[in-house]
Structure formats: C-alpha cells, structure tokens
Amino acid sequence: MLNPVNKGGEDIAGMMREIGTRARAAARPLSTASTEAKDQALQAMAQALTDRAPAILEANARDMEQGRQSGLSAAIMDRLLLDEERIRSMAEGVRAIAVLKDPVGDVLDAWERPNGLRIERVRTPLGVIGVIYESRPNVTADAGALCLKAGNPVILRGGSDSVHSSAAIHAALVEGLRSAGLPEDAIQRVPVTDRAAVGEMLKGLDGNLDVIVPRGGRSLVERVQADARVPVFAHLEGLxxxxxxxxxxxxxxxxxxxxxxxxxxxxxxxxxxxxxxxxxxxxxxxxxxxxxxxxxxxxxxxxxxxxxxxxxxxxxxxxxxxxxxxxxxxxxxxxxxxxxxxxxxxxxxxxxxxxxxxxxxxxxxxxxxxxxxxxxxxxxxxxxxxxxFGMGAEIGIATGKMHARGPVGVEQLTSFKYRVRGAGQTRP
Amino acid sequence: MLNPVNKGGEDIAGMMREIGTRARAAARPLSTASTEAKDQALQAMAQALTDRAPAILEANARDMEQGRQSGLSAAIMDRLLLDEERIRSMAEGVRAIAVLKDPVGDVLDAWERPNGLRIERVRTPLGVIGVIYESRPNVTADAGALCLKAGNPVILRGGSDSVHSSAAIHAALVEGLRSAGLPEDAIQRVPVTDRAAVGEMLKGLDGNLDVIVPRGGRSLVERVQADARVPVFAHLEGLxxxxxxxxxxxxxxxxxxxxxxxxxxxxxxxxxxxxxxxxxxxxxxxxxxxxxxxxxxxxxxxxxxxxxxxxxxxxxxxxxxxxxxxxxxxxxxxxxxxxxxxxxxxxxxxxxxxxxxxxxxxxxxxxxxxxxxxxxxxxxxxxxxxxxFGMGAEIGIATGKMHARGPVGVEQLTSFKYRVRGAGQTRP
The missing domain is CATH 3.40.309.10 (Aldehyde Dehydrogenase; Chain A, domain 2)
Structure with missing residues (x-):
C-alpha cells in the first residue's frame, strides 16, 4: 500500500500507470465473476461499512478538523460530514445495489438468420472506469459498488478534503471484495491527493482507462471534459x-x-x-x-x-x-x-x-x-x-449522446457483444 | 459551391468550420423529418444514381486516368473502378436502406413507477457524423444513405483518388434530398482533397462533429484513432x-x-x-x-x-x-x-x-x-x-466498447432520450 502523501510528478505517473495496469488485470476475472460472488461482496461491503463505523467516523473527524483549519465553506463542510445515520444510509445504498439485477449476460436481442445462424446480443462489462470526485466521501461507496455490480474495475480519485474518510470507506469495500474472493484491484483508490494524478487519468493511463465519470462542481467537470482523452460521462450543467x-x-x-x-x-x-x-x-x-x-x-x-x-x-x-x-x-x-x-x-x-x-x-x-x-x-x-427512474442508483447524469445519456446506472456501465450459433455454416 | 481544388490552411479551416456549422443546423430538421420523407429521399437518390450513371462513369474515367498517371496499384485501381453493374449495385444498396425500419422514435424500453410516472426510452439520431475514407467511391452513397436513415447529418471526406467519382455520386444524393424537401446540408462532401481538412475533422469542427467513422487501411484508421478528439467507430485490425x-x-x-x-x-x-x-x-x-x-x-x-x-x-x-x-x-x-x-x-x-x-x-x-x-x-x-447479421447495411465494424460495437448499422448510429409522462406529480 502506498502512503497517502503527495509525491513528485515522476512518481505519480509511475504509480498511476501501475494502478491502471492492475485495474486492467482485474477486468477479466471480474467480467466472469458470478452474480453470487459480486452480490456477496456487496453485502459484505455494506456490513463492513457498518462494522467499521467508528473508524470511519474517526477518519472523518480528521477531515473535518483539517477542513475547519483550512476554512472550507459551510456547504462543503456539510457535504464532507459523516455521522452514524449517513454511514447507515451509505451501507443501505450498497445493499440496494446488491439486490439489483446483474446486467452482465443479459440477452438484449436475439434473432435467427435465413441460413440458420442464431445471433444474440448480450451485455458485457464496459471496462475500467475512473471516477474523479470532490468532497463527498459517500461517492467512494456508491461508485465502487455500482461499478462492481456491472463487472467493471474502478479507479476512485476523491478530493483532498475527504482523503481520510474515503480511505476508511475504501478499506471497507476492499474487505468486502476479499471476503467474496474477488480481486482487490477491482476497486482501487488513488492514495495521493496530488493533482498530477488527475492529469494522468485524463490521459487514459496508457489505454487502461476506458471512461471517466467526474462528480463535482462545474470547474471539475469542465476540466475533465476539456482535457480527457477518453470518453466522459457527465453533464456540465443542468439548465x-x-x-x-x-x-x-x-x-x-x-x-x-x-x-x-x-x-x-x-x-x-x-x-x-x-x-x-x-x-x-x-x-x-x-x-x-x-x-x-x-x-x-x-x-x-x-x-x-x-x-x-x-x-x-x-x-x-x-x-x-x-x-x-x-x-x-x-x-x-x-x-x-x-x-x-x-x-x-x-x-x-x-x-x-x-x-x-x-x-x-x-x-x-x-x-x-x-x-x-x-x-x-x-x-x-x-x-x-x-x-x-427506478434504476436503483446512479453514478451521475450524462448529457452527451454517446453510449450513456440521462441517469448513468448499472446498465449504462455495460457494453455488449454478439454471440452467433451455427451448425457448420460457411459463407458462400 | 466551393471548387474542388486545394486551398491554403486558413481557408481550409474556415471552410471546414462552415461545413460543421451547416451540418449542425441540418441536425434539427433532419431529426424530426418523417420516415416517409427520408425514405422518399433515399428512393430518389437510388433513381438519381441510375439516371446519372453516364455522368458518374465519365467522372470515374477521369479518376481512373489520373490513377494510371500517378501509378496506383492494381488493387486500388480495382477499388476505384465503377461500371454499370457497380452503379446498379450502389443504387440497390441505397434502396435496401430505404426499406429498413426507421430507428428514430423506436421505444426501446417502457416502464411505470409506483408514483404513476410512465417512463420510456426512445431512439433519437446520434448527431453529426464524419466519414473519412479512401478510394472506394461507393462509400459516398453507402455512408450518406445510412446516416440519413438514422436522421444524422454526415460530412463525407473521400480520398483524392476518387474525387471526381465521389462528387458525381454526391450530386445524385443531393438531388434525392432536394426532391424530398430535406436540407441539402444533410449530406455534405468536403470539396477539397487537402489533408488539412482531415485534421480539422479530427479536431471536431468546434463541437459540430459528434463521431468519426474512418473507412480504409490501417494507416488511416491509426491516424484517426490517435488524433481524433471526438469518438471514433472503427477497428484497427481484424486479428x-x-x-x-x-x-x-x-x-x-x-x-x-x-x-x-x-x-x-x-x-x-x-x-x-x-x-x-x-x-x-x-x-x-x-x-x-x-x-x-x-x-x-x-x-x-x-x-x-x-x-x-x-x-x-x-x-x-x-x-x-x-x-x-x-x-x-x-x-x-x-x-x-x-x-x-x-x-x-x-x-x-x-x-x-x-x-x-x-x-x-x-x-x-x-x-x-x-x-x-x-x-x-x-x-x-x-x-x-x-x-x-441482417442489419441491412453497415458503415463499418467497431472493436471499441463505447456506444457501438461489432457491425455499425443504422441502429448503432442512434442515441436515445427519456420521455416521462405524469399527471401533475411533484417530488416530495
């Protein structure tokens, strides 16, 4: 585990490259993980969030203290604050994702050709998802759980304000993954608050990051949309x-x-x-x-x-x-x-x-x-x-027209592939 | 109409910007065009291709002559060559697209919420599509027709080898649009062969280009994938x-x-x-x-x-x-x-x-x-x-996982929106 301290630019690039490589390596076992294993991990995460509430509150108290010292606004302090009720609600949110239908393997369409070929289009995970967010520590749990449900490794990069809270929440998620035998790299957290880490994510981590979801204010979304070399699911504003x-x-x-x-x-x-x-x-x-x-x-x-x-x-x-x-x-x-x-x-x-x-x-x-x-x-x-909309949970709302549009729930975090069944057909 | 001659970089940028603006302006009337109008335009295009066969063959003869002079390979010369049979087959391809089901307005999903809200997800056009291709003149007709069917304005940028053939084919498509009362800017052709025009498309024409489809050899696809600032539907290779x-x-x-x-x-x-x-x-x-x-x-x-x-x-x-x-x-x-x-x-x-x-x-x-x-x-x-696969026609095959994957037919050239019907519901 890397220390949650700021590091030089070179180190950051190397560390982010490694995070990307590990996320990509987790994609295959995750894409074939059973619904049972994923749901078991999610239930265990919810339990771990509850069990670890004292540690999470302690970590949050450190963030709040830092926030007071650095003079964060009352609105940001409120977003940052965790209490027992908010932790309970976070755990409930993860349980609600556990009971959603697993989208992976869903047959979206099926038809037969005159030559007897039977074609079906089935849902697959989308790929490695990067979530860049600000002070709300609950995004760690929401985004981690939602990406896991759809079989996608996720790289979470929270804001510096909530670094201790996010780390404590992330530890609960990893405990859930471990208890279900799923790769711990399925949900990684960027352990430094250096902004260079965001820059590396925007560049796509050598092709190991497939989509970025920014969660936060206008300036964050604007920067991500302007600089990202990978697709972005976001809305700049809701006018x-x-x-x-x-x-x-x-x-x-x-x-x-x-x-x-x-x-x-x-x-x-x-x-x-x-x-x-x-x-x-x-x-x-x-x-x-x-x-x-x-x-x-x-x-x-x-x-x-x-x-x-x-x-x-x-x-x-x-x-x-x-x-x-x-x-x-x-x-x-x-x-x-x-x-x-x-x-x-x-x-x-x-x-x-x-x-x-x-x-x-x-x-x-x-x-x-x-x-x-x-x-x-x-x-x-x-x-x-x-x-x-009844999607159970969303990672955000997208105003783009490519792939995801409107609320981005578990189904929007999937792709698809075609399966064709024949009986020896060759093409004339 | 601009002349099909090479121009300086500044002029190219301005011309491409104008093409983008006109394409975007055509998006709205096209997105609400009736199925009948689109299909009528497609049938008229097919007819115009047949009627204009002598002019198209004459234009093609000029390309072939230029090709011989510049020593194009036999394979490229074969791709470039048009004859009556190939023109007939091109017209038939356009007619086949005319009889496909109009995807726009298709209800993809519909459900009701406990509060009585009725939600449906319906297909919409995707946006302005740029097609960058090489010597095959028939791509002009195929891509133009397919994009129109899905309600998308298209900007066609063919290779310099086939410039006269593509212009003649494009004229037939515009005749079809005109006869059905659809905006002529729905199918625009970049009238210059300067490579700077491709560079402008890769930059996205000030946000007026939503997706690029490269059709051609590996080096073309590689360049587009590396440099495009907008999504690309493509495959680099089929290994x-x-x-x-x-x-x-x-x-x-x-x-x-x-x-x-x-x-x-x-x-x-x-x-x-x-x-x-x-x-x-x-x-x-x-x-x-x-x-x-x-x-x-x-x-x-x-x-x-x-x-x-x-x-x-x-x-x-x-x-x-x-x-x-x-x-x-x-x-x-x-x-x-x-x-x-x-x-x-x-x-x-x-x-x-x-x-x-x-x-x-x-x-x-x-x-x-x-x-x-x-x-x-x-x-x-x-x-x-x-x-x-029974998709009727494809603009290519995509190996990416965002939005389109596998054969890119008329449905893959659409997006969607949500329509929600209530009876005065407010959110508690």
Missing part, C-alpha cells in the same frame, strides 16, 4: 426549462413550477427558466409567479412579463444562459410550444425539460423536437434522477 | 482466431477453417490464427492443415505442429500479432478451450473469434470469457458483417 402551455391546468402548473424550482435549488434537475405561453399570459403567468415569489424565489423576467408582474426583476440575455442553482428563476413569454422549443434548443444544456399541458399535440411536439436527455410532461423536472 | 476443440466434428472443422481463412483473405473477418486443441492434434490437425494447404494457404506453425505437418513454415511470436490479410495462417496447439482463451485474450484485436466444438461447456466458456465484439460457434468467422 432545465419548464414550459407552461395555454392548455395547462393552472393548479398543476403552479404545483409543478414551485416544486421544479424550489424543492431543492442546488440540484441539476432544478428548473432555471420558466417559459409561459403568450396565450396564457392573462390566465397562468401571474398566479404561477406569485406562488414562486411566495415560496421565496427571486424572479428575473422580460419587460413584457414585468408589465404583468411588477415585482419581477429584469432579465438580461445572460439569464437565459445561467444555471442559478439558487432560488432564482428567469421568466419569458413564448409563442406556444414552437416558441418554447426554439428557446430551449437555443439555450438548453440538454439535460431535462418539462412541459405542463393538456393538449396532446403540444406534448408530442415538445417530446419529438427537443433533443434533451430527459423530457417530462406534467411532472416536476426534479424527477430527473436515477433513483426516481 | 481473428479460429479454435478447433477436441469435441469438434472433423468435417465441420475443415469446412469452417478453409472458409474462414480462404473465402476472401483481405476482409477483416478472415481468420488469421488457427488454434487447435492439443487433444485433437492426432485427429483434426493434419486434415485441417492439409485442406488449407490444398486451398493455397501458406501455413506458419510452432515446432510442435511442424513435427506433425512438416510442410508448414516456422511461426515466430510476431505471427501471433499479425493480420496477414492474405493466404497465410499461423497455427498453434493449445490446452483445450482454456488455452485458446488465454491465447486469444493475449493477442486478439477483439474483433471476431470462432470455436468449432460439440461440447456445449467448451462453447459457453469461449462465449463467456472472450471479450471480442463477435463470437461464433460452428460457423465461419467471415460472417462478421452487418449484412450477414
């Missing part, structure tokens, strides 16, 4: 829109708008821009804005909206491009669903958009013409979440 | 293995081995290494090698094999890493299916591998433990082809 059509139920529009914006303002599925059908300006606009304002939301709107709702502040073009992640919403009138689609296709980050409407044609048009990962009709945008 | 188990029918083994190697030696699905179960050395090895030799195949083998079949030449370690694409095969004895798997996992390019066996346990092990795009049991490796 989500809610459109209220002239056909919408007013009560429903109020309920969904308040929930989409205000339930939690800091998550990627929170609505940032409200588009209201110009034909509903006299019926829906003011009650919806009044409800948002009453819920404590700052409203920034066009002059046209402000004429009807004078309490609103002024929206500039920059507002259409801004993910507030706060109790602020930008508001604009549009010409029906076509106007909403135009605005969204211009400004959206292609994460999640919602429509409130009773007119089926308007909904179909919204669903067909908008190219975002998630589209919702008559439901809050805050449902944009792998758990809410 | 395919055929394993003959002790349980194999000897007659079947002979038939499959000869077909897998000798039917066409230059295709990526041709077998390059024959692995024979050591337990079948006395029963299968010599008849199989004798049949290969009788079919004109050069055999390079280990000393152990040469002791039993003295006509074989000597194999060095380099042979296990060589895709001959010729009437040559490397041969080795292995310890059953486990030995075959070890050899294949060490040397394979993860394209296609075959097993001849009657023992179901050996087949299952081969199918489970080998991580190649295509695995075949009791069938020739030369079936590794999108047409043979």
């Amino acid at each position: 989500c829109h809610l459109y209220i059509d002239r056909s919408a139920s007013r009560e429903m529009a109020i309920g969904i708008a308040v929930n989409a914006k205000m339930r939690r303002t800091g998550i990627c599925g929170a609505a940032e821009t409200l588009l209201v059908d110009r034909a509903a300006a006299d019926t829906h606009l003011v009650p919806v804005l009044a409800a948002l304002a009453a819920a404590g939301c700052e409203i920034r709107a066009t002059d046209e909206v402000r004429a009807l709702f004078p309490d609103a502040g002024e929206a500039s073009e920059e507002d259409w491009a801004t993910e507030y992640l706060d109790a602020v919403i930008s508001v604009k009138l549009v010409d029906g669903v076509a106007g909403a689609i135009d605005h969204i296709e211009t400004w959206s980050s292609h994460h999640t958009e919602g429509i409130v409407a009773e007119d089926a044609a308007a909904v179909e048009r919204f669903f067909n013409e908008i190219d975002s990962a998630i589209l919702l009709h008559n439901a809050s945008t805050q449902f944009a979440d792998g758990g809410e | 395919c293995h055929l394993y003959i188990d002790r349980s194999a029918s000897r007659e079947m083994a002979i038939g499959i081995a000869v077909n897998a190697k000798m039917r066409r030696t230059g295709i990526c699905g041709a077998a390059e290494t024959l692995l024979v179960d050591r337990a079948a050395a006395d029963t299968h090895l010599v008849p199989v090698l004798a049949a290969l030799a009788a079919a004109g195949c050069e055999i390079r083998a280990t000393d152990e094999v040469r002791a039993l079949f003295p006509d074989a030449g000597e194999a060095s370690e380099e042979d296990w890493a060589t895709e001959y694409l010729d009437a040559v095969i490397s041969v080795k004895l292995v310890d059953g299916v486990a030995g075959a798997i070890d050899h294949i996992e060490t040397w394979s390019s993860h394209h296609t591998e075959g097993i001849v066996a009657e023992d179901a346990a050996a087949v299952e092990r081969f199918f489970n433990e080998i991580d190649s795009a295509i695995l075949l049991h009791n069938a020739s490796t030369q079936f590794a082809d999108g047409g043979e």
Whole structure:
C-alpha cells in the first residue's frame, strides 16, 4: 500500500500507470465473476461499512478538523460530514445495489438468420472506469459498488478534503471484495491527493482507462471534459426549462413550477427558466409567479412579463444562459410550444425539460423536437434522477449522446457483444 | 459551391468550420423529418444514381486516368473502378436502406413507477457524423444513405483518388434530398482533397462533429484513432482466431477453417490464427492443415505442429500479432478451450473469434470469457458483417466498447432520450 502523501510528478505517473495496469488485470476475472460472488461482496461491503463505523467516523473527524483549519465553506463542510445515520444510509445504498439485477449476460436481442445462424446480443462489462470526485466521501461507496455490480474495475480519485474518510470507506469495500474472493484491484483508490494524478487519468493511463465519470462542481467537470482523452460521462450543467402551455391546468402548473424550482435549488434537475405561453399570459403567468415569489424565489423576467408582474426583476440575455442553482428563476413569454422549443434548443444544456399541458399535440411536439436527455410532461423536472427512474442508483447524469445519456446506472456501465450459433455454416 | 481544388490552411479551416456549422443546423430538421420523407429521399437518390450513371462513369474515367498517371496499384485501381453493374449495385444498396425500419422514435424500453410516472426510452439520431475514407467511391452513397436513415447529418471526406467519382455520386444524393424537401446540408462532401481538412475533422469542427467513422487501411484508421478528439467507430485490425476443440466434428472443422481463412483473405473477418486443441492434434490437425494447404494457404506453425505437418513454415511470436490479410495462417496447439482463451485474450484485436466444438461447456466458456465484439460457434468467422447479421447495411465494424460495437448499422448510429409522462406529480 502506498502512503497517502503527495509525491513528485515522476512518481505519480509511475504509480498511476501501475494502478491502471492492475485495474486492467482485474477486468477479466471480474467480467466472469458470478452474480453470487459480486452480490456477496456487496453485502459484505455494506456490513463492513457498518462494522467499521467508528473508524470511519474517526477518519472523518480528521477531515473535518483539517477542513475547519483550512476554512472550507459551510456547504462543503456539510457535504464532507459523516455521522452514524449517513454511514447507515451509505451501507443501505450498497445493499440496494446488491439486490439489483446483474446486467452482465443479459440477452438484449436475439434473432435467427435465413441460413440458420442464431445471433444474440448480450451485455458485457464496459471496462475500467475512473471516477474523479470532490468532497463527498459517500461517492467512494456508491461508485465502487455500482461499478462492481456491472463487472467493471474502478479507479476512485476523491478530493483532498475527504482523503481520510474515503480511505476508511475504501478499506471497507476492499474487505468486502476479499471476503467474496474477488480481486482487490477491482476497486482501487488513488492514495495521493496530488493533482498530477488527475492529469494522468485524463490521459487514459496508457489505454487502461476506458471512461471517466467526474462528480463535482462545474470547474471539475469542465476540466475533465476539456482535457480527457477518453470518453466522459457527465453533464456540465443542468439548465432545465419548464414550459407552461395555454392548455395547462393552472393548479398543476403552479404545483409543478414551485416544486421544479424550489424543492431543492442546488440540484441539476432544478428548473432555471420558466417559459409561459403568450396565450396564457392573462390566465397562468401571474398566479404561477406569485406562488414562486411566495415560496421565496427571486424572479428575473422580460419587460413584457414585468408589465404583468411588477415585482419581477429584469432579465438580461445572460439569464437565459445561467444555471442559478439558487432560488432564482428567469421568466419569458413564448409563442406556444414552437416558441418554447426554439428557446430551449437555443439555450438548453440538454439535460431535462418539462412541459405542463393538456393538449396532446403540444406534448408530442415538445417530446419529438427537443433533443434533451430527459423530457417530462406534467411532472416536476426534479424527477430527473436515477433513483426516481427506478434504476436503483446512479453514478451521475450524462448529457452527451454517446453510449450513456440521462441517469448513468448499472446498465449504462455495460457494453455488449454478439454471440452467433451455427451448425457448420460457411459463407458462400 | 466551393471548387474542388486545394486551398491554403486558413481557408481550409474556415471552410471546414462552415461545413460543421451547416451540418449542425441540418441536425434539427433532419431529426424530426418523417420516415416517409427520408425514405422518399433515399428512393430518389437510388433513381438519381441510375439516371446519372453516364455522368458518374465519365467522372470515374477521369479518376481512373489520373490513377494510371500517378501509378496506383492494381488493387486500388480495382477499388476505384465503377461500371454499370457497380452503379446498379450502389443504387440497390441505397434502396435496401430505404426499406429498413426507421430507428428514430423506436421505444426501446417502457416502464411505470409506483408514483404513476410512465417512463420510456426512445431512439433519437446520434448527431453529426464524419466519414473519412479512401478510394472506394461507393462509400459516398453507402455512408450518406445510412446516416440519413438514422436522421444524422454526415460530412463525407473521400480520398483524392476518387474525387471526381465521389462528387458525381454526391450530386445524385443531393438531388434525392432536394426532391424530398430535406436540407441539402444533410449530406455534405468536403470539396477539397487537402489533408488539412482531415485534421480539422479530427479536431471536431468546434463541437459540430459528434463521431468519426474512418473507412480504409490501417494507416488511416491509426491516424484517426490517435488524433481524433471526438469518438471514433472503427477497428484497427481484424486479428481473428479460429479454435478447433477436441469435441469438434472433423468435417465441420475443415469446412469452417478453409472458409474462414480462404473465402476472401483481405476482409477483416478472415481468420488469421488457427488454434487447435492439443487433444485433437492426432485427429483434426493434419486434415485441417492439409485442406488449407490444398486451398493455397501458406501455413506458419510452432515446432510442435511442424513435427506433425512438416510442410508448414516456422511461426515466430510476431505471427501471433499479425493480420496477414492474405493466404497465410499461423497455427498453434493449445490446452483445450482454456488455452485458446488465454491465447486469444493475449493477442486478439477483439474483433471476431470462432470455436468449432460439440461440447456445449467448451462453447459457453469461449462465449463467456472472450471479450471480442463477435463470437461464433460452428460457423465461419467471415460472417462478421452487418449484412450477414441482417442489419441491412453497415458503415463499418467497431472493436471499441463505447456506444457501438461489432457491425455499425443504422441502429448503432442512434442515441436515445427519456420521455416521462405524469399527471401533475411533484417530488416530495
């Protein structure tokens, strides 16, 4: 075991190369590991997290102390903090992954050719996954467990703030692997906090890293997306829109708008821009804005909206491009669903958009013409979440269109291969 | 229309940027184009290819004349050559794509959540596709048609050898788009042969190119894979293995081995290494090698094999890493299916591998433990082809594990999005 200390650049490169080689070596035994072995390891991990709670809390206390000394913000300190309840919830999360269906070996499709060849497409693990995250120590357990379930070795690189907590959590995961006879290299943790380690991961570890999942703030995701030489599953921002059509139920529009914006303002599925059908300006606009304002939301709107709702502040073009992640919403009138689609296709980050409407044609048009990962009709945008989708757990939400899109759960962490069965066929 | 002449680097960059912008602008109308419009365009393209055959042949004659002057090899000249039959076959290929099922809008999965939300995952176009190819002019029609069917704008960059032929074929495709009212920018051709244009595509055209498909020889694919900043669907080589188990029918083994190697030696699905179960050395090895030799195949083998079949030449370690694409095969004895798997996992390019066996346990092990795009049991490796798989047409075969793997047909050129239908649900 390498010491969790910072090392020189050369050493880091060599160490990361070794981590990559070991991850790749673990891929084959992991890809053929039985469902039973993987699930047994996951259950043992959950148990080890519970058993080791005192050690994990002690490690977390060190991180918290360091955080206080270095003056971390209250928000980061809260993300960093572990208590018995949070450890229990982490263990439950791992158990929930254990009881998910094993995706590996799933037959996705099967057909027979006129020459008698029987072809099937079956799920396989995807490869070595790198997860780069910030201060939340629970990502160590979530990401480790999810990658294992799909048969993928994972390399975890957590932030320096949570280094002791992550190490203690990682030790519990390794105990679970060991108890099920799975390779310990299936879940590796980068034991140094030097940023050069991230640089090596972005370069792909000599082809031994197949995909990177960044978990954290905008600057982390931006750096990973800009510099990674391997595919990235991520979203840079969730600039989500809610459109209220002239056909919408007013009560429903109020309920969904308040929930989409205000339930939690800091998550990627929170609505940032409200588009209201110009034909509903006299019926829906003011009650919806009044409800948002009453819920404590700052409203920034066009002059046209402000004429009807004078309490609103002024929206500039920059507002259409801004993910507030706060109790602020930008508001604009549009010409029906076509106007909403135009605005969204211009400004959206292609994460999640919602429509409130009773007119089926308007909904179909919204669903067909908008190219975002998630589209919702008559439901809050805050449902944009792998758990809410029934995927059991997610490692993040992707806005790219290659391979994974939307919530990245266990199935999105797989690839596939073709199996063809014949009876001596040769090609003419 | 820009002239098909070489231009300076600055001009190339600007021109390519414009091509990218126009492709992206075509993505939205194309993604919502009806199946009827796309199929009508494809049928009109096929008709235009037939109607314009004299012009295409004239353009091809110019390429052939240039080729003769610049001393192209006979193999390249054959790939370059068009005649009425080849044009007819190109038009038929486009018609075959027209009658394929439109993948866009396909519901891949649908489920309901306990809170009543109904979720479906539906296919969408993938994005702007760049195809970089060499001398085969028919790729212009195949790739253009396949990308259109999946609703993707495509940027075609053919080799300089076939520039006149490709331009004439491209004109027929544009005629088809126009007649169906689809944007002409849906299928753009890079009108210059300057290599700087390829460099611009590899950089991704300011985010306006989503994936690159290289079609051609090893050096082209190698360059694209090394330098592309966008995902690449490709295989560098098809180092395919055929394993003959002790349980194999000897007659079947002979038939499959000869077909897998000798039917066409230059295709990526041709077998390059024959692995024979050591337990079948006395029963299968010599008849199989004798049949290969009788079919004109050069055999390079280990000393152990040469002791039993003295006509074989000597194999060095380099042979296990060589895709001959010729009437040559490397041969080795292995310890059953486990030995075959070890050899294949060490040397394979993860394209296609075959097993001849009657023992179901050996087949299952081969199918489970080998991580190649295509695995075949009791069938020739030369079936590794999108047409043979029933996909109708393919733009290539991919050995990567991200997004597309194996034959890249119309479905592999799609992404997906989620549509969620509610009745006013908000998240608690």
